[in-house]
Amino acid sequence: MRVVRALLTLVAVVLLALAATPWLDRVEPSWLPAVQALGRLWIVLAVAGIVLSVLARAWLACGANAVVIAVALVTILNVSNRPDCDAGQARLSVMTLNAYYAEADVDEIVAAVKSHDVDVLILNEVTEPMIAAISATEDGKRFTHRSGQTPEARDTDGSVILSRYPATRVDVPAGEAATFQQPAMSVDVDGTAVLVRAVHPMPPVSQWLEDWRGGLLELGQWQRANRGRPLVMAGDFNASSAHAAFRDAKRGMYDTAGLWPTATWPMDRLYPPFADIDHVLVRGLSVQDSGTEDISGADHRAVWADLRVCSR
Known part of the structure; x- marks a missing residue:
C-alpha cells in the first residue's frame, strides 16, 4: 500500500x-x-x-x-473584464465560424444566422464560392456589406466580415508576425461606430510558433491602440486563456463565452472537443446572451453573442 x-x-x-x-x-x-x-x-x-x-x-x-x-x-473560468455599462437599444448580434476550407454546411450556417438573427458574420477559411452560396439564400441576403476578397479555391487564408449594417473597411497596420487574413470594419450600429476585427492567427505548430505568439501579441497591441471605441474581435484565435499571449490579446476585453467557456475544437475527432479557441471578445458592448452552434463539415463550433451598444 x-x-x-x-x-x-x-x-x-x-x-x-x-x-x-x-x-x-x-x-x-x-x-x-x-x-x-x-x-x-x-x-x-x-x-x-x-x-x-x-x-x-x-x-x-x-x-x-x-x-x-x-x-x-x-485558466478555464472566465471571470474578468465583464463590461460595466447600461445596455442601450442598439443591437448587434455577432457569429463567427472557422468554415474548415469552406467545407462547412452552408444551409446550417444560414439556419444559425436566422436563429440568432445575426447582424455580423465572421468566417475563417472561407472562399468566394462559399460567400456567394450564403448570399444567394434568403437569410444570407441580409449581408449587404463585406470586408473584401477571399480566395477562390480551398485555402486556410480566407477571412471575411459580412454585415447587414452599413460598414466601411478599416486599414489594419501590417505586423511582423505572419497571419491569415484578419480584416477590420467600422460597422454603423444605429449611429454608433463599432469596430469589428476578424481574427485568425497562425496555429501553434512547430513551423509557426513564433508567428502564433507574435500574432496574438500584435492583436493585443492593436486593440489597446483603439481603446475608447466599442470593439469586437472575433474568430479562430488558435488559443485560449491557457496561453499567455491570448491573455495579453484580450486584456481589457471580455470573452462573451461566459463563466465556463464551451470547448470549440476539434469537432471532427473520435474524442470530444477539449479547447475553447474560438472567441467573441468585446469592449464597450453589453452581453445579453451567447452560445455555440455545431455546424456539419466544420472542425470548429460556431460561436455567437447577442450584444447591445452601451448607453453610457
Whole structure:
C-alpha cells in the first residue's frame, strides 16, 4: 500500500506540473502550447486521482490533485473584464465560424444566422464560392456589406466580415508576425461606430510558433491602440486563456463565452472537443446572451453573442 500511495503522489505531482504550464510564456518546447490547452483533461484525471487517493488513504496525493483542479480552473473560468455599462437599444448580434476550407454546411450556417438573427458574420477559411452560396439564400441576403476578397479555391487564408449594417473597411497596420487574413470594419450600429476585427492567427505548430505568439501579441497591441471605441474581435484565435499571449490579446476585453467557456475544437475527432479557441471578445458592448452552434463539415463550433451598444 505504501508503494501505491507513493505512485499516486508522484502522478499527482506530475499532473500539477502539467496544469501549471499555462503560466509559462514561451513557445518552446514545441509541444508546450498543446499541453497548456489540456486543462479540462487535467481536471478529469485529478478527480480520478482524488477518488483513488481516498481509497488508498494517500492524503498527500489527494491534496495535490485538489491543487491541480484549482490551478486548471484558473485558466478555464472566465471571470474578468465583464463590461460595466447600461445596455442601450442598439443591437448587434455577432457569429463567427472557422468554415474548415469552406467545407462547412452552408444551409446550417444560414439556419444559425436566422436563429440568432445575426447582424455580423465572421468566417475563417472561407472562399468566394462559399460567400456567394450564403448570399444567394434568403437569410444570407441580409449581408449587404463585406470586408473584401477571399480566395477562390480551398485555402486556410480566407477571412471575411459580412454585415447587414452599413460598414466601411478599416486599414489594419501590417505586423511582423505572419497571419491569415484578419480584416477590420467600422460597422454603423444605429449611429454608433463599432469596430469589428476578424481574427485568425497562425496555429501553434512547430513551423509557426513564433508567428502564433507574435500574432496574438500584435492583436493585443492593436486593440489597446483603439481603446475608447466599442470593439469586437472575433474568430479562430488558435488559443485560449491557457496561453499567455491570448491573455495579453484580450486584456481589457471580455470573452462573451461566459463563466465556463464551451470547448470549440476539434469537432471532427473520435474524442470530444477539449479547447475553447474560438472567441467573441468585446469592449464597450453589453452581453445579453451567447452560445455555440455545431455546424456539419466544420472542425470548429460556431460561436455567437447577442450584444447591445452601451448607453453610457
